[in-house]
Amino acid sequence: MMDTAVEAKPVQSVDRAAQILGMLREQPSLTISEIARRLGVHRSTAFRLLATLESHDLVEQETARGAYRLGFGLLRMANAVTGRIDLTRDAQSSCDDAAAQLKETVNVAILDQSAAVTITQTVGERMIGVARQYVGQRGPLHATSTGKVLLAYASPAEQRRILTGALEAFTGSTITDAKTLADELEAVLQRGWASAVAEWEEGINALAVPVRGPGGEIVATLSTTAPAFRLPESSFVDHVAVLREAADRLEAKLGVVTTGATA
Numbered sequence: 001m002m003d004t005a006v007e008a009k010p011v012q013s014v015d016r017a018a019q020i021l022g023m024l025r026e027q028p029s030l031t032i033s034e035i036a037r038r039l040g041v042h043r044s045t046a047f048r049l050l051a052t053l054e055s056h057d058l059v060e061q062e063t064a065r066g067a068y069r070l071g072f073g074l075l076r077m078a079n080a081v082t083g084r085i086d087l088t089r090d091a092q093s094s095c096d097d098a099a100a101q102l103k104e105t106v107n108v109a110i111l112d113q114s115a116a117v118t119i120t121q122t123v124g125e126r127m128i129g130v131a132r133q134y135v136g137q138r139g140p141l142h143a144t145s146t147g148k149v150l151l152a153y154a155s156p157a158e159q160r161r162i163l164t165g166a167l168e169a170f171t172g173s174t175i176t177d178a179k180t181l182a183d184e185l186e187a188v189l190q191r192g193w194a195s196a197v198a199e200w201e202e203g204i205n206a207l208a209v210p211v212r213g214p215g216g217e218i219v220a221t222l223s224t225t226a227p228a229f230r231l232p233e234s235s236f237v238d239h240v241a242v243l244r245e246a247a248d249r250l251e252a253k254l255g256v257v258t259t260g261a262t263a
Helices: 004-008 012-026 032-039 043-055 073-102 145-152 156-163 178-191 233-253
Strands: 059-061 068-070 105-111 116-122 194-197 204-212 218-227
Touching (some): 012 032, 012 043, 012 059, 043 059, 073 105, 073 218, 105 145, 116 145, 145 194, 194 233, 218 233
Antiparallel strands (some): 059 068, 105 218, 194 204
16 A cells, blocks of 8 residues: 555655746746745756756747746647547547447546556446446456557557566456466457456456557547346457447547548
């Protein structure tokens, strides 16, 4: 368990850097001396903080008077956040459509710090559902259908991180062998979808398909989860077809252009 006392204590240099960004948000242009005075630090300390922020394009120096202003690196970060907000908004209708057809809970998840994180969801109408699911939930990459899709399309570095680490057993069906997991990821790439059969929770099965962004990269997964008696392996192909159609509609909203057959 994380030590909350350590977690709550700010790192001084990071805190000061954040304060500088806040100052420049309120007043677009400030000199080193002005920043040092507001922080209550020596001018050399302010200079080192600004130099670090400048190296990451978070601030930039005005040539006219040597003052600093916010840099374009912040705009790139803002665009990344906006992209996630747009994905969450656009994904909801696709979740709704798939859930209406399947009558099961449908989720959209993204890769975040070696976990599959649910960003939006439509709860199925069946009386008996899956109680553990919620927006913001972090799922293991090796034991969930969403995690397997995200890991299959992840960078080699991310795959190595998971495959060389400890693979926790959640049930007797969880894949805990690296070679078996690597083979499973290859199968996901070949067929275009992933399954998890009682691998994170006993009696619960799940299916997931990838969602691509405009550049062809995998930006999310669309998945469904249900008790095994309602989602047996014999029904996987039919359920995947529904998920794939909903994922295609989501991709279209995200700007993915599908090349149709030519006459």
